[in-house]
Structures are given as structure tokens and as C-alpha cells.
Amino acid sequence: MSEERSVAMIGVSVLAVVALVLSAGALIISASSGRTAAPVGTAAPAMVAVDLAEFSVMPNEIVVAPGGSLTVTNAGAIEHDLAVVGTNVATSLLRPGEREVLELAALEPGRYTVICTIPGHESGGMTGTLAVSGAAMGSSTDPMDHGGSAADVDWVALDRAMEETILSFPAETSGLGNQPLEYALLADGTKRFALVAEIIEWEVEPGKFVEGWAYNGQIPGPLIKVDVGDKVEVVVTNKLPMGTDVHWHGIIVPNSMDGVAPLTQDLIMPGETFTYAFTTTEPAVGMYHPHHHGQMKLPNGMFGVMLVGDLDLPRGMTVANRTVPQDLVVAQEIPMVLNDAGTIGLSLNGKSFPATAPIIANKGEWILMHYYNEGLTIHPMHLHGFPQLVVAKDGFPLIAPQWEDTVNVAPGERYSVLIQAEHAGVWAFHCHILTHAERKEGMFGMVTAFIVLDDQ
Numbered sequence: 444m445s446e447e448r449s450v451a452m453i454g455v456s457v458l459a460v461v462a463l464v465l466s467a468g469a470l471i472i473s474a475s476s477g478r479t480a481a482p483v484g485t486a487a488p489a490m491v492a493v494d495l496a497e498f499s500v501m502p503n504e505i506v507v508a509p510g511g512s513l514t515v516t517n518a519g520a521i522e523h524d525l526a527v528v529g530t531n532v533a534t535s536l537l538r539p540g541e542r543e544v545l546e547l548a549a550l551e552p553g554r555y556t557v558i559c560t561i562p563g564h565e566s567g568g569m570t571g572t573l574a575v576s577g578a579a580m581g582s583s584t585d586p587m588d589h590g591g592s593a594a595d596v597d598w599v600a601l602d603r604a605m606e607e608t609i610l611s612f613p614a615e616t617s618g619l620g621n622q623p624l625e626y627a628l629l630a631d632g633t634k635r636f637a638l639v640a641e642i643i644e645w646e647v648e649p650g651k652f653v654e655g656w657a658y659n660g661q662i663p664g665p666l667i668k669v670d671v672g673d674k675v676e677v678v679v680t681n682k683l684p685m686g687t688d689v690h691w692h693g694i695i696v697p698n699s700m701d702g703v704a705p706l707t708q709d710l711i712m713p714g715e716t717f718t719y720a721f722t723t724t725e726p727a728v729g730m731y732h733p734h735h736h737g738q739m740k741l742p743n744g745m746f747g748v749m750l751v752g753d754l755d756l757p758r759g760m761t762v763a764n765r766t767v768p769q770d771l772v773v774a775q776e777i778p779m780v781l782n783d784a785g786t787i788g789l790s791l792n793g794k795s796f797p798a799t800a801p802i803i804a805n806k807g808e809w810i811l812m813h814y815y816n817e818g819l820t821i822h823p824m825h826l827h828g829f830p831q832l833v834v835a836k837d838g839f840p841l842i843a844p845q846w847e848d849t850v851n852v853a854p855g856e857r858y859s860v861l862i863q864a865e866h867a868g869v870w871a872f873h874c875h876i877l878t879h880a881e882r883k884e885g886m887f888g889m890v891t892a893f894i895v896l897d898d899q
Contacts, residue, residue, distance in 0.1 A: 487576050490514060495523040495537070497783075497820045498567035498878050500557060506574045509552050513545040521784075521819045523564065527573060528556040536561075550575050563742060563788035567888070568878040601883065608885030612797035612892065616646040619800075620793045621748060621778055624665035633674040633720075636667055638689070638747075640711075640733075641682040645744060645787070648795040648887065653786040655744040655793075656683070662793035663780045663817075664731070664747030669723055671752040677719045679711060686710035686735060689719060693729035693838055693857065694749060696721040703734045710735060726752035728838035728857045730780075730815050742785025744793060746817040748778040754811070754859055755840045762832060763846050767861065774808040781852060781874070781889065783818035789879050789888030796880070796890040802872070803894045804864035813859050816852040822879065825849040826862065826893060828870040835859035849875055867897035 487508040494501045496519040507513065515525045517537035525545065526533035532550060534543045552575045559569035626634040638658045645655030645662050658664030669675055681687050688711060690702035700721045704710040711717045732746040759769035782790045791799045804810055812831075814824060830846040837857050850858050873880045874889035881887070 487511070487574075492516065493525065494518040495525060495559060495569065497521065497876070498559075498564055498569045498789075500525065500559070500569055500571040503571040504574070505557065505571060506576060507547060508577060509550075509575055510548050511575075512547055514542060515545050516540075516542045520821075523559045523561065523569065525557055526560050528558060530555070533560070547573075547575060552576055561784060562786050563784040567783065567789050568882060604883065604885040605881075606885075608797060608887065611649070612886075613799065613801050614649045614797040616649055616794065616798040618645055618661060618793075620661040620663040621666050621780070622661060624659070624667050629676075631674065633676050634669060635676040635678065637678045637680070638664065639680045639682055640687050640745065642684070645793070646798070647787055647790060647793065648798045651795075655786060656740050657744050658747055662744035662746075662787060663778070664745070666747065666778065667731070667749040669749075669751055671723050671726055673723050673751075675719075675721055675723060678716055679719065680716045681711045681713055683713060686712050687733050687740070688717075688735045689731055690734040690737075691719070691721075691729060691731055691749065692855070694721075694727050694731075694751065695724050723751045726754060726838065728754065728813050728835065728859055730817065730857070732817065739785070741817050742782065742787065742819065744782075744785065744787045746780060746782075746815075748780065748813070748815060750776075750778075750813075754835055754838070756811075756861065757832075757834055757840075757844050760844065762844050765830075765832075765846065767832070768809075771809060773811045773861075774804060775802075776811045776813070777802060778813045778815060779824075780815045781818050781822045781824075783820055783822070783879065783889075789874075791889055791891055796887050799891040801892045801894050803896065806864055806867050806895050806897050808864045810862045810864065811859065812862060813857055814850065814852045815857050816854050818854055821851055821853045822889065823849045823851045823875040824873075825875040826870065826872045828866055828868070828893070829862050829864070831860040831862055833858055833860050862893075864893070864895040867895045869894050 487506050489508045489511040491505050491507045492514045495517050515534050517523050517539055520539055522536050522538055524534045524536050534545050537543060555573040557571050557573045558565040624636050626636045629635055640658060643655050643657045643660050644652050646652050655662050679689055688702045688704040699707055700719050701707045729749045730746060731749050733740045756771060757767050758771045760767050780792050787793060789795060816822060830848060831850055832844055832846050833850060834844045835841060852858055870893040872891050872893045879889045
């Protein structure tokens with residue numbers, strides 16, 4: 444393993460340093476809204492159009508006449524539904540662009556909560572209020588409903604909630620993913636790794652424990668690092684209640700090792716083991732995850748990172764008047780796995796802010812970061828204070844690297860970026876879909892901090 448590119452996992456042992464800088468308000472992110480509420484005194488409509496998207500229900504406060512209906516449209520890029528909590532009133536699972544009329548005749552007049560029932564979507568912002576009433580409401584007291592009167596909002600409470608969540612970063616939680624996986628070296632030079640697929644209790648944010656689907660008791664699963672030309676064996680033991688397999692996403696392997704049951708192998712049934720064996724042939728920034736019912740297992744946490752060899756970096760290259768040193772030394776190589784659904788929900792490396800791990804560097808150091816999107820939607824990752832030099836996509840070095848302020852990472856994609864820690868301070872680092880980073884209870888989800896220490 445190359446020393447200059449050793450994988451550095453950042454813990455949460457910097458509470459005093461972070462709290463000192465955060466108290467200056469270094470992590471403020473803004474949000475915006477804007478939809479007008481129904482005027483006072485008008486009759487509630489018999490039908491209301493509702494749009495679902497990542498991750499919102501619009502309008503957020505729905506007012507409809509008794510016996511009315513909702514025309515629900517999935518305006519997003521992934522599947523959603525709309526359900527009235529505590530009742531049997533719900534749409535079917537809607538694909539992008541699909542529309543369904545939801546009849547409300549079974550509901551008595553009153554106020555209800557509506558949500559998208561897909562795990563992780565409610566906490567991501569897909570929740571709202573349904574009022575079954577003969578008259579439209581004049582205003583809402585919820586500042587997140589894109590309407591209502593400013594006079595009705597407790598702005599002080601909103602300020603306090605945001606400040607309290609920010610100042611609690613980095614919060615300690617049990618469990619840490621991406622831990623390097625040790626191997627047994629066999630007589631013929633084969634590196635043998637062991638993975639156990641199992642359901643665990645995972646603390647995704649302080650005090651919030653969820654049922655996570657994991658490898659070796661961690662989310663993301665353990666990091667596997669090998670060299671080009673290595674003989675590799677991965678012995679997978681299935682402790683899940685259902686069958687599974689492991690697909691080596693972005694890693695060149697024989698067809699019989701591709702991990703797509705029943706096409707390339709038999710399903711690994713509960714209690715069984717299966718050994719994946721292959722020789723690595725080229726550098727790769729890959730990941731591993733189930734293919735069998737991946738739509739459930741991956742959002743619930745069953746994913747991991749695999750690095751093969753060393754990425755070819757653009758040493759000595761000048762890009763947009765910025766030159767990468769010829770003698771570049773990578774101080775840390777950090778995987779950042781993005782998720783947005785399932786029991787884990789909006790998260791970075793299996794944790795939601797304020798439990799996300801800060802990235803800590805000394806001034807002047809270079810960091811190599813690999814983004815992995817194991818979620819269901821695109822994530823524009825924005826780092827304050829520093830540009831990111833995109834040097835590779837899906838593990839393939841770019842002929843023309845480019846500096847980007849915000850890097851768009853679609854599901855299944857991997858982007859590798861170089862970042863130089865040029866300026867001391869605590870810099871916000873987050874997904875720029877604002878509802879992935881903030882809610883009315885404060886900051887959460889896909890947010891961390893890039894902390895640059897000044898040794899002067």
C-alpha cells in the first residue's frame with residue numbers, strides 16, 4: 444500500500460477545537476421558500492394538486508373540503524408515495540412522472556399528517572399537514588410550509604435550533620464505518636478477506652438508533668485496499684434473514700464473480716458462505732454492495748469501499764492557473780459515501796450531522812477524496828473556501844482535470860478530487876440540495892466540516 448496515499452479515517456476527538464471555531468458561526472447555510480397561502484375566508488377546494496419531489500411535499504400544508512381528493516404527482520426523479528398517517532389512505536408507489544388521484548372520503552374533518560413512507564424520505568423533508576375543512580385556512584404557523592404570515596413564526600426558536608445543532612458538532616455516536624479490513628496472507632500470496640452480512644443496531648445521529656444492514660458490524664462496511672495484480676479472496680458469510688450476493692461495482696472481475704444471483708452465481712442463503720476469488724488487473728476506485736434486492740439493502744446501509752492500487756494524479760499539471768506540485772504528497776485519502784434513503788437516510792459515511800466526522804488537515808496539506816453515491820438521487824457536494832480538482836471519474840483519471848466549486852455525484856458514480864487546505868478555519872462541507880442539510884429542527888444530514896489548522 445502506498446504510504447503517501449494511506450487511507451486516513453477521521454474520528455471525533457476534536458470537540459474543543461471545533462466548538463471554539465464554530466462558536467464564531469462558521470457553518471451557517473441559508474434556506475429559502477416562497478408559496479402564497481390561501482386567502483382568509485375562501486372555501487376549501489374539493490381537489491388539490493400535490494407534487495412530490497426530493498425531498499418535499501408541495502404544498503406543505505394542504506387544505507381540502509370534506510369528501511375531496513388530492514391529485515398526487517411524482518415530480519421527482521425517484522419513486523415516492525403519499526400516505527395519511529394513522530389511516531389506510533395512501534397512494535400506490537409512484538414512479539417519476541406518474542400521477543394518482545387520492546380520494547379522501549374516508550377522512551373525518553380535522554388535521555392529519557401526510558408523509559412519503561419510503562424509509563428516510565420523511566426525515567428528509569417529505570412530510571406535511573392535511574386539513575380536511577369546509578374553509579381554507581388563512582395562514583400557517585409552520586415556516587417550512589412555503590406560506591403563512593411572518594408574524595406567526597417563532598423566529599427566535601428557529602435561530603436557537605440552528606445554533607444548537609451546529610454547536611453540538613461533532614457529536615459522539617457509537618459505531619464507525621470505513622475501517623480498513625485486515626486480510627490473511629495465504630501461502631500462494633492470496634489476500635483473503637472476510638465479510639459478514641448482518642442486521643445491526645446503528646446510531647445514525649445522537650440518540651437515533653435504526654436497523655442497519657451492514658458488513659462486519661459497520662456502515663459503511665470495512666474498507667478493502669489491495670494492489671494491482673493481487674490475488675484476492677473475499678469470504679462472505681450471510682447472517683441476514685434472506686439471501687444475498689456481493690457485486691464488485693467498478694472492479695474488473697470474471698463473470699462468475701460479478702455477484703448477480705442467479706445469473707452469475709447461486710444466491711448465498713442465510714447461514715451459508717460464498718468465496719469470491721479474482722485477480723485485480725488495473726487501478727480502481729470501486730465499491731461493493733448486494734445486487735439482490737439492492738433497492739432495500741443499500742439504502743439501509745449495506746455498502747462498502749474497495750480501492751485497487753494508486754490513482755494516477757496530475758502531478759506538475761497547471762489547471763486554470765493553479766499548478767499541482769510535481770512532488771505532490773497526499774496527506775490523507777478519504778472515502779465519502781453518500782446516502783439519502785432507507786433507515787440510514789441522508790448521511791455521509793453512515794452518519795447524519797452532527798454525528799458526521801470532520802475532516803482535519805494542516806494548512807498547506809493536500810487531501811485526496813473519493814465520493815461514492817450509494818443513494819437514490821444526485822448530490823451536489825459543495826466545499827466552502829476551496830475549489831476541488833476533479834482528477835478521476837469512476838476511477839478513471841481524467842485527461843483534462845478541472846476545478847469545481849460543487850461536484851455533482853449521481854447514483855452509482857465515483858468522483859475523485861484533490862483539495863489543498865489553503866486557509867485556516869472551519870469550512871462548511873455539504874450537499875447543496877438545502878433540504879439535505881437543513882430542517883426546521885436545525886442542521887442535519889449531509890453536512891460536515893473541513894477544518895484547517897494553522898500551525899503558525
